[in-house]
Amino acid sequence: MRRLREKKDSRVDLDISPLIDVVFLLLIFFMVTTSFTKDMKLDLERPGAKSQIAAPAKALRVYIDQAERVYVDELPVKTWMLESRVREQLSGLADPTVLVVADRSIPAQTLIEVIDRCRLAGAAHVGVITQQEEG
Incomplete structure (x- = not known):
């Protein structure tokens, strides 16, 4: 008499719960780190500001x-050359x-672009002069 062999299940069970844990940990990590990115904020002194600091x-x-022309120490400069x-x-x-030192009539976008280029050039402090300088 022949014995019937039991068929062994050749299927392997794969436990994916550690994989799901890793995916959720990565998701949490990226959510936390992206919330710490620093936004570029402009701290501008507007004309008529109550607090004033003497310009160095x-x-x-x-x-x-x-006319939105830019000058560095009274020498004309194209906007794209300003950073260098x-x-x-x-x-x-x-x-x-x-x-x-900006004219009141220039668009805010021009002022923001000039300030950004100055910061990218390595300026630690960028300020806007709001009143006529003496001297």
């Missing part, structure tokens, strides 16, 4: 006139500070 004498001045020119001027300064 050794700060680099960037001027924007009514500011980087050159700030290279020898111990405290790299840039002061933007």
